[in-house]
Amino acid sequence: MKIIETNFSWAQPLSPRKKTDKIVLHHAAAVSASVTDVHRWHLERQWAGIGYHFYVRKDGAVYRGRPELMIGAHTRGCNSASLGICFEGNFETEKMPEVQRAAGEALLAELELRFGKLPLFLHKQLTATLCPGKNFPDFSEKAKENPKPEAAAEAPDKWAAEACEWAVGVGLVAGDGSGNYAWRTAVTKQELAVLFSKFHSIEK
Ligand SMILES: [Zn+2]
Numbered sequence: 001m002k003i004i005e006t007n008f009s010w011a012q013p014l015s016p017r018k019k020t021d022k023i024v025l026h027h028a029a030a031v032s033a034s035v036t037d038v039h040r041w042h043l044e045r046q047w048a049g050i051g052y053h054f055y056v057r058k059d060g061a062v063y064r065g066r067p068e069l070m071i072g073a074h075t076r077g078c079n080s081a082s083l084g085i086c087f088e089g090n091f092e093t094e095k096m097p098e099v100q101r102a103a104g105e106a107l108l109a110e111l112e113l114r115f116g117k118l119p120l121f122l123h124k125q126l127t128a129t130l131c132p133g134k135n136f137p138d139f140s141e142k143a144k145e146n147p148k149p150e151a152a153a154e155a156p157d158k159w160a161a162e163a164c165e166w167a168v169g170v171g172l173v174a175g176d177g178s179g180n181y182a183w184r185t186a187v188t189k190q191e192l193a194v195l196f197s198k199f200h201s202i203e204k
């Protein structure tokens with residue numbers, strides 16, 4: 001899937017996220033809003049800029065908001081360890097178009113490659129809000145069908161333990177949110193490419 005890169009400038013410096021233990025889903029609570037609109041709204045709240053990591057429009061286009069490894073601003077009390085995805089629309093009153101829902105599923109599948117299987121939450125499950133609305137489709141049901149990664153052979157071999165600890169600490173490797181990192185499973189070329197690109201962004 002294609003994530004459309006944005007080139008936002010941030011009103012305050014962003015901080016790297018040390019841990020990622022969940023994904024939180026939101027709606028824009030606006031029938032029509034571009035990713036730039038959301039960035040502007042959040043700047044107007046004196047935030048650094050758009051607080052979500054991803055923004056999914058009704059036409060299925062997926063935009064980047066906050067850089068993936070930085071702390072977002074979307075769910076009080078949970079920002080330091082979560083990714084936030086926002087969907088254009090007001091799902092208290094509207095239904096989500098199928099193309100938008102499918103784009104959301106594709107984004108979640110891609111994030112799973114990078115972060116492992118993370119528990120999904122609706123914003124309203126974590127704080128007092130209507131977000132993302134009563135008609136928001138149930139992405140989490142689908143997520144529950146997927147088995148958890150094998151916990152067997154979980155600990156890294158001794159010679160790799162220190163490196164593994166470092167990789168988790170700087171956010172290069174993420175587990176499934178329940179302490180499973182699947183250290184001994186093989187890495188695919190696409191996972192390796194993502195790792196190299198993450199490493200590059202840490203170096204900058
Ligand atoms: Zn929300």
